[in-house]
Amino acid sequence: MKVLSIQNVHKYFGKKIVLKGISFEIEEGETFVILGKSGQGKSVLLKIIGGLLQPDKGKVIILGKDIQSLTEEELYKLRLNMGMVFQMGALFDFLTIGENVAFPLKVHNLLPEEKIKKEVEKYLDYVGLKGTYNKYPHELSGGMRKRAALARTMIMKPKIVLYDEPTTGLDPVITQEIGSLMKKMTEKFCFTSIVITHDLKLAFFLADTIAILNNGIFEVVDKPENILKSNNGFVQNFLNAGAFIK
Numbered sequence: 178m179k180v181l182s183i184q185n186v187h188k189y190f191g192k193k194i195v196l197k198g199i200s201f202e203i204e205e206g207e208t209f210v211i212l213g214k215s216g217q218g219k220s221v222l223l224k225i226i227g228g229l230l231q232p233d234k235g236k237v238i239i240l241g242k243d244i245q246s247l248t249e250e251e252l253y254k255l256r257l258n259m260g261m262v263f264q265m266g267a268l269f270d271f272l273t274i275g276e277n278v279a280f281p282l283k284v285h286n287l288l289p290e291e292k293i294k295k296e297v298e299k300y301l302d303y304v305g306l307k308g309t310y311n312k313y314p315h316e317l318s319g320g321m322r323k324r325a326a327l328a329r330t331m332i333m334k335p336k337i338v339l340y341d342e343p344t345t346g347l348d349p350v351i352t353q354e355i356g357s358l359m360k361k362m363t364e365k366f367c368f369t370s371i372v373i374t375h376d377l378k379l380a381f382f383l384a385d386t387i388a389i390l391n392n393g394i395f396e397v398v399d400k401p402e403n404i405l406k407s408n409n410g411f412v413q414n415f416l417n418a419g420a421f422i423k
Contacts, residue, residue, distance in 0.1 A: 178204065178205040179203070179205075180203050180204065180205050180239070180240060180336065180369045181203040181226065181238070181239055181240075181371070182203075182236070182237075183199055183200055183201050183202070183235070183236075183237055183238075184200055184236040184237075184238070185198050185199075185200055185234065185235040186199045186200070186222075186225060186234070186235035186236070186237065187199075187232060187233050187234035187235055188218070188221055188222075188230070188232055188233055194393055195218040195221050195393060196222060197392075197394050198235070198393075198394065199222060199235070199390075199394065199395060200235075201395065201398055203386075206363075206367055207370075207385045208363060208369075208370040208372065208384055208385045209369075209371050209372070209384070209385065209387075209388065210371075210372045210380045210383060210386070210388070211371070211372070211373050211374075211388050211389075211390055212374065212375070212377070212380055212388070212389045212390065212415070213389055213390030213391060214391070214415075215375075217390045217392065217393070218390060219373045219390055220341060220373060222390070223339055223341055223373050226239070226339060226371060227259060227261055227339055228244055228252055228255075228256060228259075231245065232245075239255060239258075239259075239337070240336065240337075257333070257335075258336040258337060259335055259338070259339065260330035260331070260333050260337070260368075261330065261338070261340075261341065262323075262326050262327055262330050262338065262339070262340045262341065262343050263326065263341055267326065268314040268322055268325060268326060268329075270313065270314055270315065272313075273310065273311050273312060274301070274306065274309045274310060274312050274317065275294065275297050275301070275309075275310035278297045278300060278301060278328045278329045279296075279332075281329060281332065281333050282297075282332060285333075287333075294310075296332065297328075297332065298310060300328040300331055300332045301325070301328055303328065303362070303365070304325070304327050304331075304358060304362075305324055305358070306321060306324050309325070319346055319351070320347055320354060320355060323343065323344070323347070323355050324355070327343075327355075327359070327362065331362055331366060334366065335368055336368055337368060337370075337371070338363075338370050338371070339371050340359070340370065340371070340372040340373060341373050342373055342374055342375065343355060343372065343374065344356065344374065344376055345375075352379060356379045356382050356383060359372075360383060370383070372384070377416065380401075381401045381405075384401050385400070386398065386399065386400060386401075387399065387400075387401050387404050389412055391411055391415075396409055396412055396415075397412050
């Protein structure tokens with residue numbers, strides 16, 4: 178089943194053309210990783226998929242629905258099937274970790290109040306944060322805050338999860354731990370993932386499919402093992418510049 182279909186999507190900001198006809202499809206349960214240098218439009222594409230930006234041309238079809246044709250109410254319901262893990266975690270400093278994870282359940286009124294704490298504690302346990310319910314974000318390490326952000330996303334039981342540079346600012350050891358947790362959560366909850374990252378090792382560890390964005394177009398969209406064998410000069414230079422170890 179195709180969860181997402183991007184069809185000839187263009188995006189402009191004034192005279193600057195950021196996306197120049199992007200097309201791809203993602204199957205249910207797939208992890209699709211988008212790589213590219215800074216300023217190539219990766220985050221713009223992610224925001225378009227998430228409904229935060231509208232394309233200037235082309236179609237975005239999510240779970241069989243053309244999002245440009247939806248009413249505000251229909252788009253709201255569709256977004257309940259999507260979760261996003263932001264680059265810096267985006268936790269609320271004035272809320273405890275438990276309150277942060279509970280936040281979407283309360284906003285969308287998805288569970289009775291008396292059941293929320295138990296559900297939150299279950300998801301904190303899933304991501305290795307048992308016993309942190311009453312702590313505040315500043316009391317946790319960067320890696321632990323990323324885990325809390327992941328728990329907050331997972332608790333909504335999304336069908337699609339969007340990750341915007343999920344390991345930014347983390348050292349290699351913690352990056353590996355977060356990558357392993359992402360993979361574990363994908364397998365446990367069987368959702369579809371779209372990951373924006375600069376980290377080549379993380380990309381090749383997570384991905385079923387990798388797309389490399391360059392100057393508004395995809396240079397390649399393929400399985401990781403095929404990308405390593407690619408004869409495309411840009412692709413090889415990109416991998417070599419990242420010091421990727423085969």
